[in-house]
Amino acid sequence: MEAFKKITGTVAPLDRANIDTDAILPKQFLKRIEKRGYGQYLFYDWRYTESGEPNSGFLLNKPEYQIAQVLLTRENFGCGSSREHAPWALEDFGFKAIIAPSFADIFYNNCFKNGILPISLPNEKVQQLFGKAEAKKGYQLTVDLEKQVVRDNEGFETRFEVDEYRRDMLLNGLDEISATIQFEKEIMEFEKEHRIFYSI
Amino acid sequence: MGKTLYEKIWERHVAVKQEAQPDILYIDLHLIHEVTSPQAFDGLRMNSRKVRRPDRTVATMDHSVPTSDRDKPFEDKIAEKQVHALRQNCKDFGIKLFDLFSLRQGIVHVIAPEMGLTQPGQTIVCGDSHTATHGAFGTLAFGIGTSEVEHVLATQTLKQGKSKTLAVNFVGDLPLGTTAKDLILALIGKYGHDFGTGYVIEYRGRAIKGFSMEERMTICNMSIEIGARAGLIAPDQTTFDYLKGKPHAPKGEEWEEAMELWSELYSDRDAAFDRSVDFDCSEIEPQVTWGTNPGLVVSVNGQVPGIEDFPSEKRKMVENSLEYMGLEPGTLMTDIDVNTVFIGSCTNSRIEDLREAARIVGGYKVADGVRAMVVPGSQMVKQQAEQEGLSKIFIDAGFEWREAGCSMCLGMNPDIAGPGDRIASTSNRNFEGRQGRDSKSHLVSPPMAAAAAIKGHFVDVRNWRTKIAEEV
Ligand code: SF4
Numbered sequence: 001m002e003a004f005k006k007i008t009g010t011v012a013p014l015d016r017a018n019i020d021t022d023a024i025l026p027k028q029f030l031k032r033i034e035k036r037g038y039g040q041y042l043f044y045d046w047r048y049t050e051s052g053e054p055n056s057g058f059l060l061n062k063p064e065y066q067i068a069q070v071l072l073t074r075e076n077f078g079c080g081s082s083r084e085h086a087p088w089a090l091e092d093f094g095f096k097a098i099i100a101p102s103f104a105d106i107f108y109n110n111c112f113k114n115g116i117l118p119i120s121l122p123n124e125k126v127q128q129l130f131g132k133a134e135a136k137k138g139y140q141l142t143v144d145l146e147k148q149v150v151r152d153n154e155g156f157e158t159r160f161e162v163d164e165y166r167r168d169m170l171l172n173g174l175d176e177i178s179a180t181i182q183f184e185k186e187i188m189e190f191e192k193e194h195r196i197f198y199s200i
Numbered sequence: 201m202g203k204t205l206y207e208k209i210w211e212r213h214v215a216v217k218q219e220a221q222p223d224i225l226y227i228d229l230h231l232i233h234e235v236t237s238p239q240a241f242d243g244l245r246m247n248s249r250k251v252r253r254p255d256r257t258v259a260t261m262d263h264s265v266p267t268s269d270r271d272k273p274f275e276d277k278i279a280e281k282q283v284h285a286l287r288q289n290c291k292d293f294g295i296k297l298f299d300l301f302s303l304r305q306g307i308v309h310v311i312a313p314e315m316g317l318t319q320p321g322q323t324i325v326c327g328d329s330h331t332a333t334h335g336a337f338g339t340l341a342f343g344i345g346t347s348e349v350e351h352v353l354a355t356q357t358l359k360q361g362k363s364k365t366l367a368v369n370f371v372g373d374l375p376l377g378t379t380a381k382d383l384i385l386a387l388i389g390k391y392g393h394d395f396g397t398g399y400v401i402e403y404r405g406r407a408i409k410g411f412s413m414e415e416r417m418t419i420c421n422m423s424i425e426i427g428a429r430a431g432l433i434a435p436d437q438t439t440f441d442y443l444k445g446k447p448h449a450p451k452g453e454e455w456e457e458a459m460e461l462w463s464e465l466y467s468d469r470d471a472a473f474d475r476s477v478d479f480d481c482s483e484i485e486p487q488v489t490w491g492t493n494p495g496l497v498v499s500v501n502g503q504v505p506g507i508e509d510f511p512s513e514k515r516k517m518v519e520n521s522l523e524y525m526g527l528e529p530g531t532l533m534t535d536i537d538v539n540t541v542f543i544g545s546c547t548n549s550r551i552e553d554l555r556e557a558a559r560i561v562g563g564y565k566v567a568d569g570v571r572a573m574v575v576p577g578s579q580m581v582k583q584q585a586e587q588e589g590l591s592k593i594f595i596d597a598g599f600e601w602r603e604a605g606c607s608m609c610l611g612m613n614p615d616i617a618g619p620g621d622r623i624a625s626t627s628n629r630n631f632e633g634r635q636g637r638d639s640k641s642h643l644v645s646p647p648m649a650a651a652a653a654i655k656g657h658f659v660d661v662r663n664w665r666t667k668i669a670e671e672v
Contacts, residue, residue, distance in 0.1 A: 017517045018393070018493055020631045027612045027634075031264055031278040033238035033285045035346075045633050050619070076394040079427065079493075080631060081610075082329040083236065084345035105397060105429050106329060106343055113347035123513075163361065165221050176347075177247075180224060180355045183216045187226070187357060190215040196228050197450040197458045198317050200255060200296050 002115045003173030007096045008142040009069025013133040014059055019073060020080035021107060025089040038085055039092030060093075070141050071098045072129055077118075078107025087114045097143045099150065101126050112166045115173070117145060119160045132156065145171060202468025204365050205434055206400050209340045209465070213323045215357055222361040228322040230256055230352045231308045232295070234286040235263045235612070236327030240350035241289040253356045254294040258317060261286055261300060262307045264612040267575055267602035270300055275614055293353075306578025306604040309333040309546040313417065314580055316446025320435035320462040325352055330546050330628065331430075332423040336416035337443075338435035338465045340400070343424065363400045363429045364474040367467075370405030372482030377662035379556070380415035381548060381626070381645035383407065384422045385487035385497045387479055393495035396428030399475065402467060403433050407481050413442040414552040421547045422628050425494040434466040488533050488658050489630050489643040491521035496630075500648065500660045504531045524632050525640050533658050536642070538624045540617055541572035541653035542635070543599075543646055545609035545627035549577030551584050553626065553646040558590040560650035560664055566598035567656030573600040573615070575607040599653070611636045624652035 029041040046058050054061050060068070071090065077100040078086060087110045090098070097117045111118045121129075132152065133139045142151050145167060151157035168174065203211075216224035230253075237259075244251070251257060264279040274280035283300070290297040298304040304311055309330055312318045318334045324341035325331060327349045334341035344358065352358055374383060388395075401423055408416065416433050423431030440459065443449045450458045467473075485499035496518070498505065504522070506529030507515050522529065527536070543549070543557050554574065566572045574594050576582035582604055585591050591601050607615040609627040617623055617636035626649050630641040644652065647661045 015516075016520070020493075020629075022610075022629075022631045022634055026637075027610050030235050030612060031276070031282050033242075033282055035239040035242065045637055050637070076397070076427070079394065080329065080629060082327055082343035082345055084239075084327075084347060087345075102394065102397065104394070104427060106345060110345035110347065113345060165361075176359055177249075177351050177354050180351065180357060180359060183224060184355075186216045187224070187355065190226055194212075194226060195457070195461065196256075196322075197319055197454060198229070198448040200258060200317070200448065 001113070001173045001175065004096065004115055004117055004145055004170040006142065006144045006146065007069055008140055009096065010065065010067055011070045011072050011129070011133045011139050011141050012059055012065045012068035013130050014071060014073045015130060017074035018076045018079055021078055021083050021086040022080055024078065024086040025083065030083060030085055035088060036092060038089035039094070042089040042093045064138050067094065069094055069096045070143065071095050072126070072133055073098065073100045074126070075101040077103050079104035082106045084110045084114070087111050087116055091116055099126065099129065112169055113176070115170065117143060117170060119143070119150060121150070121158060121160060125158050128156070202471040204467040204471040204473060205338060205402055205432055205465055206340065206365050207471070209321055209323065210362065212321065222359045224357045225323060225360045226357050227325055227352050228256065229258070229312070229317060229324045231312055231324065231326035231331070232257060232259045232349065233263055233308050233326070233328065234261045234282045236346050237289065237349055238282065238285045239346050240353055241293065243350040244353060249354045251293040251295060251353045256356055257295045257353070258312065259286060259290050259295050260298040260305055260308050260311055263606045263610065265300060265605045266613050267605045267607050267615055270603055279613065303579050303583065306580065307546045307549065307606055309421065310550060310577030310581065313337065313413070314446070314578060316443055316449035319443060319449065319458070320439060321465050325358065329424045330421055332428070333417050333421040333546055335420040335423065335431040336413060336433050337439055338433060340430055340432065342430040364398055366396060366399035366401045366428070367473040367476040368401055368403050369476065369478045370403065370407040371478050371480045372407070374407050374481050375484065378484055378486055379645040379647065380411055380418040382484055382487045383481055384419050385489065385494065385643060386481070386484045388422065388426050388495045389487065389497040390479065391426065391477070393425055393493045394427040396423065396426040399428050400430045400432060401426070401428045402473070403431060408433055409436065412552060413438060414550045417550070418547055422494065425628055435462055486645060486648050486661055488648065490525060490527060490533070491518070492524055492630055492632050494628065494630060494643055496521055497643070498533060500533050500658055502533055504529050504533070506530065534660070535657065536622070537657045538622045538642070538652050539570055540621045540623040541570060541649050542575070542608040542623055542625040542627065543573070543649050544575030544577065544607050546577060547628040548626035548646050549575060549581065551581050554581065554585050554590050555588070557646040557650040558593045560647045560661060561597045561599070561654065562593050564597055564654045566653050570653055570656050572598065572653040573602060573608070575602045575615070576604050578604045597654070608635050610634060624649045624658065
């Protein structure tokens with residue numbers, strides 16, 4: 001996984017609450033067995049009309065957001081299914097950070113495994129950022145994970161919380177599996193005592 | 201101070217504790233299916249890793265498989281490739297697979313309990329958010345992403361932070377003619393579909409005690425629809441009776457040993473939950489959702505609400521919902537016509553659900569212009585329903601009777617709703633496009649769905665017989 005330290009990028013303000021993983025990456029694309037290439041299907045049912053034409057009204061179809069790296073959205077982002085295809089699609093499209101008042105649990109967790117930083121900010125901060133991003137074309141934010149701040153060049157700056165372990169994981173692009181495998185001996189010890197009552 | 205059920209299960213599974221890091225939690229049972237596993241196996245191959253405990257891993261195919269004509273090649277070639285990939289992966293890594301023609305094939309959350317693999321006090325994970333279903337046995341079960349599937353395959357553990365605990369105490373008895381599905385929908389309706397975020401819920405109270413395992417699974421299944429990581433119900437005699445004699449349940453001395461451990465699985469009297477709510481269930485009525493998340497729900501005798509009925513921060517969501525659903529505020533729920541009925545999904549496709557639905561259907565015909573289908577949760581359920589004559593009741597009434605799978609719950613296989621179709625569905629999600637692009641889903645219980653199929657619109661099943669008699 002790629003490490004995440006600090007990025008500065010265009011903010012795409014997607015003003016909708018409860019965006020679920022079905023909306024982020026619709027089911028018809030879950031049949032692929034690959035891990036890459038989902039960016040083209042991101043928000044598919046909103047981005048394309050029934051006949052497959054780009055829907056010019058949709059935010060991410062506007063030229064200025066083709067290079068967006070920060071997704072700004074509303075509460076409970078990523079609710080619904082556990083599909084990791086959702087963060088894969090966001091990452092593949094180019095998003096590195098997502099700012100929202102709250103995230104659904106599994107999605108939040110999945111982001112960290114794919115080099116995306118989800119940031120929860122209080123409602124009024126999110127509101128303020130929507131004001132800025134909607135008023136100014138190409139509005140940019142800097143997300144600094146080391147310092148745990150989000151800021152723009154107009155004086156906006158706010159700190160965000162992230163648990164230390166996940167922060168380290170992103171900062172170092174850590175491979176969690178290799179880290180756990182180091183404990184093979186301990187896991188084997190544990191298994192000796194641990195009772196399981198089924199066999200297959 | 202006492203411990204909650206969650207804490208007890210957690211502590212029994214901490215394999216490694218580290219300073220300033222999440223615990224490494226041992227996983228007792230890992231369930232996999234065709235959709236969220238292929239990339240995990242690729243990851244293993246890329247790093248020349250093996251599946252650490254193939255004997256703790258069980259696979260089936262449910263999400264994208266067809267529910268008819270299984271002897272023919274798949275219509276959907278990409279889905280077929282995915283199913284082939286699962287077969288190959290299970291073969292290469294030595295994992296037990298309940299394949300398309302196995303009598304044990306079915307929705308992953310239906311087959312593990314019915315085989316007795318799901319047992320109290322375990323940790324169970326699966327790359328699927330409705331893994332919470334297994335919590336009905338007092339087992340800590342939750343959905344994970346594909347990276348975590350790979351982590352479990354490689355290590356049989358997960359690195360996990362602890363969740364907060366939420367006690368939901370049901371007060372009073374469930375009124376006659378209402379179901380577990382109505383109860384959980386009413387709960388989500390009251391508290392909102394993100395109320396449980398960050399929590400593991402323990403459901404308690406007399407109503408829960410009185411529920412069968414099937415009903416408990418319906419409750420726990422929808423924990424994720426309230427945002428929770430998992431749902432739990434303390435095991436009791438109902439749980440043990442259900443398990444006894446199941447193919448993979450312990451036998452003889454092992455059963456005794458298991459019972460010793462299982463009987464300690466409850467929250468101590470003085471255990472502290474991070475949060476606790478009481479929910480009075482004595483007044484609830486059959487529920488029907490009207491919006492695009494499960495929390496947007498009213499009684500069948502209610503009406504579609506208006507935007508002003510909601511606080512300002514919710515209005516935009518309500519407006520989007522009404523627009524997508526094509527509903528006018530003030531419309532009586534019983535005036536909403538449906539043209540599609542889906543009885544199935546890991547929420548409501550077990551044998552009891554089918555019995556309940558068949559009770560309503562017996563002797564009637566599906567309304568003109570309605571496409572109705574029953575999709576059993578597993579091939580075992582299907583076989584049992586056929587033996588009990590339920591399938592005949594459905595088929596005679598004009599329902600399609602299908603093979604087991606997820607089917608129209610998410611429309612990844614050919615069972616997909618068309619644009620504009622309005623569905624009475626026993627599944628768990630009514631998100632935009634969930635059952636097919638531009639289709640409109642209303643979540644209900646199995647008897648409510650069955651009644652809607654017969655009448656072509658929603659009706660209160662509590663006066664089913666009398667109402668029909670009056671109209672004749
Ligand atoms: S039945 Fe529906 S909710 Fe359940 S596992 Fe299948 S797709 Fe998911």
